[in-house]
Amino acid sequence: MVERDLVIVGGGPAGMAAAVSAYENGVKDILLLERDQHLGGILNQCIHPGFGIDYFNEILTGPEYADRFIKKTESIPQIDVSLQSFAVHLENDKTLTYIKPGKLEIVRPKTIIMATGCRERTREMIHIPGTRPSGVFPAGLAQKLINIEGLLPGKDAVIVGSGDIGLIMARRFLLEGARVKAVIEIQKETRGLKRNVVQCVEDFGTPLYYGHKVSDIYGKDRVEKIRVVKVDENFADVPGSEFEIECDTVLISVGLIPENELIEMAGVAVDKSTNSPVSEELNKTSIPGLFVCGNSYKVYDIVDSVSRDSVIAGRLAAEYLKGLK
Amino acid sequence: MIKYDVLIIGGGVTGAAIARELSQYKLTVGLLEKEEELAFGVSKSNSGIIHPGTQNPPDSLKGRLCVEGNRLVREICKELGVHFKEVGELIVAFNDEETSRLLKLKEEGELLGVPDLKIVDSHWLRKNEPNLNDKAVAALYAPTAGIISPYRLVYDLAENAAKNGVEFHISAKAETIAYSPDEEHRFIVNTPKGAFNARYIINAAGLFADNVSKMVGVDDFTIHPRKGEEFLLDKKREHITKHLLFPLPTKTSKGILVIKTADGNPMIGPTAEDVDDKDDLSTSNEGLAKVLEGVKKMLPTVNENDIIAYFAGLRPASGHDFIIRHEDKVPGFVNVVGIQSPGLTSAPAIALMVLDILKNNGLPLKKKFVFHKHRRRSEHLFEDPVSRIKNLIDMDAAYGDIICRCEMVSEKEVSDAIDRGATTLDGIKFRTRAQAGRCHGGFCTTRLMKILAEKTGKPLTSVTKRGCGSEIVKKDRVDG
Numbered sequence: 118m119v120e121r122d123l124v125i126v127g128g129g130p131a132g133m134a135a136a137v138s139a140y141e142n143g144v145k146d147i148l149l150l151e152r153d154q155h156l157g158g159i160l161n162q163c164i165h166p167g168f169g170i171d172y173f174n175e176i177l178t179g180p181e182y183a184d185r186f187i188k189k190t191e192s193i194p195q196i197d198v199s200l201q202s203f204a205v206h207l208e209n210d211k212t213l214t215y216i217k218p219g220k221l222e223i224v225r226p227k228t229i230i231m232a233t234g235c236r237e238r239t240r241e242m243i244h245i246p247g248t249r250p251s252g253v254f255p256a257g258l259a260q261k262l263i264n265i266e267g268l269l270p271g272k273d274a275v276i277v278g279s280g281d282i283g284l285i286m287a288r289r290f291l292l293e294g295a296r297v298k299a300v301i302e303i304q305k306e307t308r309g310l311k312r313n314v315v316q317c318v319e320d321f322g323t324p325l326y327y328g329h330k331v332s333d334i335y336g337k338d339r340v341e342k343i344r345v346v347k348v349d350e351n352f353a354d355v356p357g358s359e360f361e362i363e364c365d366t367v368l369i370s371v372g373l374i375p376e377n378e379l380i381e382m383a384g385v386a387v388d389k390s391t392n393s394p395v396s397e398e399l400n401k402t403s404i405p406g407l408f409v410c411g412n413s414y415k416v417y418d419i420v421d422s423v424s425r426d427s428v429i430a431g432r433l434a435a436e437y438l439k440g441l442k
Numbered sequence: 443m444i445k446y447d448v449l450i451i452g453g454g455v456t457g458a459a460i461a462r463e464l465s466q467y468k469l470t471v472g473l474l475e476k477e478e479e480l481a482f483g484v485s486k487s488n489s490g491i492i493h494p495g496t497q498n499p500p501d502s503l504k505g506r507l508c509v510e511g512n513r514l515v516r517e518i519c520k521e522l523g524v525h526f527k528e529v530g531e532l533i534v535a536f537n538d539e540e541t542s543r544l545l546k547l548k549e550e551g552e553l554l555g556v557p558d559l560k561i562v563d564s565h566w567l568r569k570n571e572p573n574l575n576d577k578a579v580a581a582l583y584a585p586t587a588g589i590i591s592p593y594r595l596v597y598d599l600a601e602n603a604a605k606n607g608v609e610f611h612i613s614a615k616a617e618t619i620a621y622s623p624d625e626e627h628r629f630i631v632n633t634p635k636g637a638f639n640a641r642y643i644i645n646a647a648g649l650f651a652d653n654v655s656k657m658v659g660v661d662d663f664t665i666h667p668r669k670g671e672e673f674l675l676d677k678k679r680e681h682i683t684k685h686l687l688f689p690l691p692t693k694t695s696k697g698i699l700v701i702k703t704a705d706g707n708p709m710i711g712p713t714a715e716d717v718d719d720k721d722d723l724s725t726s727n728e729g730l731a732k733v734l735e736g737v738k739k740m741l742p743t744v745n746e747n748d749i750i751a752y753f754a755g756l757r758p759a760s761g762h763d764f765i766i767r768h769e770d771k772v773p774g775f776v777n778v779v780g781i782q783s784p785g786l787t788s789a790p791a792i793a794l795m796v797l798d799i800l801k802n803n804g805l806p807l808k809k810k811f812v813f814h815k816h817r818r819r820s821e822h823l824f825e826d827p828v829s830r831i832k833n834l835i836d837m838d839a840a841y842g843d844i845i846c847r848c849e850m851v852s853e854k855e856v857s858d859a860i861d862r863g864a865t866t867l868d869g870i871k872f873r874t875r876a877q878a879g880r881c882h883g884g885f886c887t888t889r890l891m892k893i894l895a896e897k898t899g900k901p902l903t904s905v906t907k908r909g910c911g912s913e914i915v916k917k918d919r920v921d922g
Contacts, residue, residue, distance in 0.1 A: 152847065203844040206828065214828055218853075219839030221832040239882045241751050246726045249753060251907035251914055255884040266888055268902060268915040337721060338911035365916070381678065389747065 122146035123434055124213055124226040126204045126379065129158020130420050131411020131427040132232035133186035136196045138431025139230070144438060145195045148224065150202040150215055156190060157183035158234055159257070160420065162264045165285055167312070171421035182420060207383040209404060227441060228406040228434045231380055232427060235373040235412040237282070240334075243371050245277070247333040252340035256282040256370035260289065269293055271366025275343055276300045277331050279318075281309040281418075283370025288317035297323045298362050301345055303330045303352060308372065310418065331367070332359065340365050375413045383407070391415070400430040406437050444609075445627050446472040447805065449640035451616050451654055453480035455488070455592065455789045456781050457646040458599040463793035465606035466813040469805075472640070473600075473608060474633060476615030476650075478909030479869045481596035484648040485786070486872065487723075487755020488592035489672060489701050489709060493784040494531065494584035497691045500553035504764045507788035507795065509555050512586055514790035522598040523819025524590060529702050531587035531686035532562070532571060534740060535580045543690050544582045551584070558585050571684055575742050587686055591704040592786055593872035594820070601862055602817045606810070611635050613909070616647070619657040621772060628774055629658075642774045642805055644796060649720045649758045651779035658772045663765055663779065667720050667756040668694070670712025671729035672701075674751040675744075676880055677824075677849070680706040687740050696783065698736025700744075705849075705875055706824065710737045710744065712755070723754045750880045757782040766792060768799050776800065820858060824850045824875065845893075846886040848879025856890060860897045868908040870894065887914070 123144050125132045128151025136149050155161065160168070163179025170176055173185070190196055199217065206214040207229075214223050237255040254262075254270055260282060262268045272295045276283045279302040287297045300318055305327050307314050318325050326345065332354065333344040347358035374392045381387045385402045386395035393415050394402045400410050410430030411423040448464055450457045453475030464471045477483060492515055498505030519526040535541045541561075548559050560583045562570075567578050604610060614635035622628050627639040647654040652665045675682070680702075687700040695714035703709055713729045730752070737744050760780030769775045776799055778792060785792075801807050823831055823841065835842040840854035851874045859873040867883075870876055870890055877883030877890065891905045891914060906912045 152844065201843065203847065205831075205844075205850060216831065216835060216842045216844065218843040219835060220842055221828070221835050223828075236881045237884050239750075239880075239884070241749065241882060242747075244727070244730060244749075244752075246724065246730075248724045251912040255882065258884050258887055261888055262915060266891075266902070269917050270915050272916050333724075338908070339913070378678065389745065 119222065119224045121148050121224050121226040122438055123228050123230065124148045124150065124224055125230045125232055126150050126213070127158070127232035127234060127413070128153070128156040128198065128200075129232065129234050129411070130160055130183065130186060131234065131413070131423050132230070133190045134424040134427035135230045135232055135410050135431040135434070137186065137189050137193065138428040139434050140193050140195055142432045142435030144435045147196045148226070149190070149196055149198045150204055151198065151200050152203045154200055156187045156198065162257070162261045164264050168420050171419065172424050204379055207379045209384045211383075211404070211407060228437050229408065230430050230434050231377070231407070231409045231413055232411050233376040233379065233413040235375050235416050237369070238372045238374055240369045245331050245334055248336055250334070250336040250339050252336065252365050253334065253367045253369065256280070256286045256368040259286055259368050263289055263293060269295060271295065273298055273364040274366040274368055275331070275362055275364045276368045276370060278302060278369065278371035279307040279309050279314065279325065280370040280372055281313050283368055284309045284313040284317040286368055286370070287323055288321065291321050291323070297321070298364050299323070299345075300325045301329050301331055302327050303348060304328070334367060340367055343367060373412065373416045375416060377409070377413055380407065380409065400426065400433055408434055443630070443637050443639045444472065445639040446470045447640070448642045448644065448800070449474065449629070449631060449638055450644045450646055451631070452483070452646035452648055452651070453477075453596070453600065453610065453612070454483050454485035454646065454648050455481070455596050455599070455786050456648075456778055456792055457644070458596045458603065459789035459793040460644055460646060460778070460796050461608045462599045462603040462606075463797055465603045465608045466810055466815070468808045468810055471608045472638060473610050474614040474616055474631065474638065475610065475612045478613055478866055478906070479864070480600050480610070480612070481593040481872065482868070482908060484756065484758055485592055485596050487670070487672070487753060488786050489699070489712065490589050490592045490703050490786070491686060491701060492526065492588040492590055493787045494551070494586040495554050495556040496533065496547055496551040496559070496582065496584050497696055498550070498554060498784070500550050502763050503766065504784060504788060505554045507764065507791040508784040510791035511784070511788040514794075515590070515787065518599075518790055519590065521815050522602055522817045524595050524598050525704055525825060526588055526590050527704065528586065528588040529685055530583060530585040531688060532567070532581040532583055533688045533690060534574065534578050535690065536577055536739070537579065540690055541580045544580060548582055556584060556586070559583070571687070573682055573741055573743055574687065575740055578740070589686070589702050589704050590786070595786070597863065597873060598817055598820075602814070605814050605817070611638075616654055616657070619643070619654070621658055623773065642776065642800060644776050644778060646778045646781075648781070649756055651758065651777065652760070655777055655779065658769070658775050660769050660772060660775070660777065663760045665758045665760050665779065667717050667722070668759045668782070669715045669717045669722065669754050669756055671725045671733065671752065671754045672709050672711035673730065673733055673749045675708045675710065675748040676750050677706045679708050679748050682708050682741065682744070689736065689740065698733055700737060700741055705878070707750070717756070720756065723756070725752050725754050729754070751878065751882070764788070764792070766795055766799070768803050773803065820862070820873070821855060822874070823852055823855065845889050846874070846876035846879065848881050849875040851876040853893070856893055857897065860894060865898065866906050866908050867891070867894070867914065
C-alpha cells in the first residue's frame with residue numbers, strides 16, 4: 118500500500134485545476150489519475166470555440182483551453198500524472214484501488230479530490246419507447262466519432278433535447294454535409310446557452326420544436342424514422358398533434374449527470390435525483406478530507422466555472438492537510 | 443455440398459445444447475443460424491433464470507424437463523466455466539386466498555420432483571428479504587432456483603461443441619428444404635450460404651420453427667409470439683433483493699418478477715402480450731407502467747430512476763407445452779418447438795430427449811474416443827475480488843486496460859470475446875457487458891469499434907451493432 122498526501126481522480130479541466138491549486142497552496146505530493154491516454158478529458162473532443170471567455174478573457178477551443186492546464190500541470194514535478202489509470206474501488210477510509218495496464222495499485226491518501234466529471238443522460242433514462250436499432254447516439258459519442266475518429270455517424274439526423282452538446286452537434290452535422298431534420302425539446306425553452314441556439318440552429322434554419330417530444334423510434338436494424346408529439350404544460354401528449362420524421366440518426370442530448378459511483382461506494386450520501394453529493398459546503402462531502410469538484414460536484418454550464426470551483430477544491434484539500442499536521 | 447449426419451436449424455440455447463450433446467458421438471453435425479451471431483433470436487432476451495420446476499402442471503413435458511434441466515445445468519456450468527448462482531426464489535402471497543394457492547403450487551411442484559420446497563411465513567420474509575413489501579403474508583421458497591447468463595451459456599455450449607467438431611454456419615437462414623426419402627442423406631437445406639445435405643434435421647428455429655416445419659409439410663402447429671418487455675436496473679442496486687421474487691402465476695405467464703441476474707444488475711418484468719409480428723421487439727410506455735405497477739406491489743422502494751436499459755423479447759409459444767417429437771410422416775425430421783419458459787433451464791434435458799429420439803429412429807450413437815468436455819472459463823473482472831484482478835493483471839497487462847468504465851470490462855476481455863467468436867458490438871456486449879451499463883456505450887463504443895475492426899481486419903465503417911444493415915457509422919468523414 119502506497120501513502121500519498123493527495124490523490125486526484127480525473128485529469129480533465131477539474132482535476133488539473135485542482136492539482137495546480139493544491140500545489141500552489143502548499144501540497145507537494147500529488148497523484149493525478151486519468152483513465153484516458155491523455156490529460157484534458159472531454160475538452161479534447163470539443164473543437165468549437167467559446168471556452169475561456171470568463172476564465173482567460175479569451176475565446177479558445179476546447180483543446181486550447183485544456184492545453185493551458187496540461188502545460189501547467191506537466192511543469193510541476195510534484196504532480197505525478199498517471200495515465201490509463203482507472204479507479205475501481207474507494208473505501209470510506211479513503212483507501213483507493215486503481216488499475217492500469219500491467220498494474221493494480223492500492224493507495225492510502227490523506228486527502229482525495231474527485232474530479233470525475235459527468236456522463237450524458239441516455240435515451241433509456243427518458244424512456245423513449247420503440248425499437249433499439251443502431252443510429253441512436255448520445256450526442257457526445259457522435260461528437261467523438263466525428264471530431265476524434267473522423268467518422269460520420271449518419272446522414273439525416275434528429276436531435277432530441279436542446280442541451281449544449283446537441284446544439285453544437287446540430288451545427289457539426291451540417292458542416293459535415295449531413296442533414297439535420299429537427300431539434301426536439303420537451304421544455305418551452307432551451308436548456309442550452311442562448312448563443313448556441315442562435316449560432317448552431319437558428320442561423321442554419323434548422324427547425325427547433327419546443328414543447329414537443331419523441332414518442333417512438335422505428336427501424337429494425339438502423340433508425341428509419343421517429344414519431345413526434347406535442348406536449349401540454351404537464352408534459353402530457355396533445356392528441357392529434359403527432360407527426361413523423363424520416364431519419365437515420367437520433368442524437369440524444371437531454372442533460373448530464375455527475376459521475377459519483379465511486380464516492381457512493383465509499384458511503385458518501387448522493388442525492389438520488391441529481392446524483393450530486395449531499396454537501397453542506399461547496400466541494401465537501403460527508404467524509405472529511407474527501408472533496409468533489411467540477412462537474413462531478415454539480416453540472417456547470419461552462420468549463421470556466423468548473424475551473425473556478427476546482428481551484429477552491431485544491432485549496433480546501435491543502436487546508437485539510439495543514440490541519441492534520 | 444456439405445453433408446452431415448445431423449443438421450440443427452437454430453442457434454439459440456436449444457440448438458446449442460443439442461449440438462454440444464451430439465458432439466460427444468461419432469457423428470458429423472452442423473448448425474445453421476440465420477442471424478449474424480448465435481443467441482441473437484429468442485435467447486438474447488431470456489431473463490437468465492434457472493427455474494426450480496414449480497409453476498408447471500405436474501403432467502407437463504416442460505415441468506419434467508425443467509426439473510431435470512435444473513439438475514443437469516449445474517454440471518454443464520462446471521464443465522464449461524459458466525457462472526451459476528443458486529439464489530433461490532420466493533413466490534409471494536399477499537392474502538389467505540393466495541396462500542392457499544401457494545399450497546397447491548407446492549403440491550404440484552413436489553409431484554414433479556422439485557426438491558426442498560417450503561412455505562415460509564411473514565416473519566421469515568422480514569428477516570430474509572427485508573425490502574419485500576411488508577404486506578406479504580407468506581411465500582413458497584424454492585431454494586434450487588438459480589441465475590445464469592443466458593447468452594454466455596449459448597456461446598460457451600457452442601464453443602465447446604465446435605471444439606468437438608460441430609460446424610456452425612451463421613447468416614445461413616434455411617429457405618427451403620427438399621426431401622428425398624430414398625436417399626441416405628434425405629434432406630437438402632438451401633440457405634444463402636449454400637446447400638446442406640443431412641440425414642436428420644433438428645428444427646430448433648424458435649419463433650420461426652413453424653415456417654421451417656412447413657417446408658417439409660408438417661403444419662399442425664403455429665408459433666405465436668408473446669412479447670415480454672424487461673427493464674434493467676443499475677448495478678448499484680444489485681442487492682435490492684436476495685432471492686428471485688415472483689407473484690402468483692397467471693394463465694399465460696409467471697407474472698411481473700424481480701430478477702437477479704448473473705451480471706449483477708437486477709431486472710424487472712416481463713410483460714406478456716400476444717403479438718402478430720415475429721420481428722416486433724419494440725418497447726412501450728404501457729409496458730413500463732405495467733412492470734412498475736407489478737413490481738411496486740412486491741418492492742415498494744424500487745426507483746424508476748434506477749432503470750438503465752430496457753428491451754423486449756418474444757416467447758415462441760405454441761399452446762401451453764413444449765412440442766418435442768419425431769415427425770413419423772417425414773422420417774428423420776425432429777421438431778423441438780414451442781420452447782418458451784422454462785426453455786433455458788430445460789435445454790440440457792431437451793438435448794438428452796432429442797438424442798433418445800434420434801436413437802429410436804435409426805441413428806446409431808457411438809461415443810467418440812476423445813471428447814473435450816471442459817472449456818477454459820472466460821474471465822470477467824466484475825465478478826472477481828481485488829486479489830484475483832491483481833493476479834490477472836500480473837498474468838496479462840491488458841486486464842488492467844479498462845475499456846468499459848461502467849461495467850469494468852478490460853481490453854483483454856474484449857479481445858477474448860472476439861477471439862471466441864464475437865463479430866458485432868452486441869456480440870461483445872452479450873459476452874462481456876461492455877456498453878451494457880449506465881452510460882450505454884457513450885464512453886467505450888469508439889474503442890470497441892477499433893478493437894473489433896483491427897482484430898477482424900475490416901474498416902471501422904463495417905462495424906455493426908448486430909449484423910448487416912446495423913452499421914454504426916455511415917462513412918468516413920473525410921471521403922466526402
